[in-house]
Amino acid sequence: MGGEMPTRQTMAGMWRINNDELLSQSLPEDGGLHHRLPEKLGLGHSNIFRLEDDLSYIETQYSPCQDLAILSRMDYQEPRMVVTLGLQGSSRFTTHRGDDVAFREGYTSITTFNSSQGARQYLGNKAVTQLRFSMTRSWLDRYFGEPKLGGFFDNAAIRVVSHQPISPHGLVAAHALLNCRVAEKVRPLFRQGQAMAILASELSHLLVGRLESAKPKPRDTAIAHQARDILYAEFKNPPSVEELAKRVGTNQFKLKQLFHHFFDNTPYGLLLEIRMNKAYQLLKSTNCSVGSAAETVGYNHASNFSTAFVKYFGFPPKQI
DSSP states (O other): OOSOOSOEEOTTSOEEEEGGGSEEEEETTTTEEEEEOOGGGEEEEEEEEEEETTEEEEEEEEEESSOEEEEEEEEEEEEEEEEEEEEESOEEEEETTSOEEEEOTTEEEEEEEEEEEEEEEEOTTOOEEEEEEEEEHHHHHHHHOHHHHGGGOOSSSEEEEEEEEOOHHHHHHHHHHHHOOSOGGGHHHHHHHHHHHHHHHHHGGGGSSGGGSSOOOHHHHHHHHHHHHHHHHSSSSOOOHHHHHHHTTSOHHHHHHHHHHHHSSOHHHHHHHHHHHHHHHHHHHSOOOHHHHHHHTTOSOHHHHHHHHHHHHSSOGGGO
């Protein structure tokens, strides 16, 4: 790539680049669009596919050599919901108004947008893999009915609707979608099917009506998210439910109620989700043994781990 780099470096050492300065090319065999980082900024690309008139799928894999901010402006004719699965690493989106949304590994973030102007931020020398699904409110109404998900849209430029661990079925479909190991002619059909499976898994908890109930107290929200973060950080040697409740300043009964309300799960169930998802990612991306994966996620015996894995995913860890 000759000539000057179309990038600008801030005083904080972060590279800034406009979204339209990414290098682009079409993917005629897949019917998509490929964007990649300029070479001097490191490795990174996004592939964008239009699955339906009101539904797009974006797979992003970045590994910049320095902290990076990609500036963008999105003005939608119709409000959109975006479902983001964090498969590896983390990133942030910060609007010009100061709103901030974090996307973390192992979590699905659901946001709604009316319009936004801001920056997608990535850490230098940290790999990020994310899958995003962007759909209009009309698409949601068509599949789920207006009374179900319409309440998550308001006049805010950006709103975080949900942030919780990726479901097991969503995780399996996400890896299948990312690998896309099928014949070229059937890739669009395969991509459509896996995308719909992911959306069915990741949106289902919004349809049960729990999030449409009275707004929870800020303290309850803080307790639930603090307890969840402790389990996420200490999944190998987790505290008991009693210890966890004491650490976040509540009792066991209240903690279980909060987990049911915010995560549609129990503390133990969420711990199991975290362990299984971590093990799946480890087995999928490395050559480690089943025994090593079991030890990494806190199981003393590989047989117990294998039993739990089969019960959770429906197939043995060796199959990966």
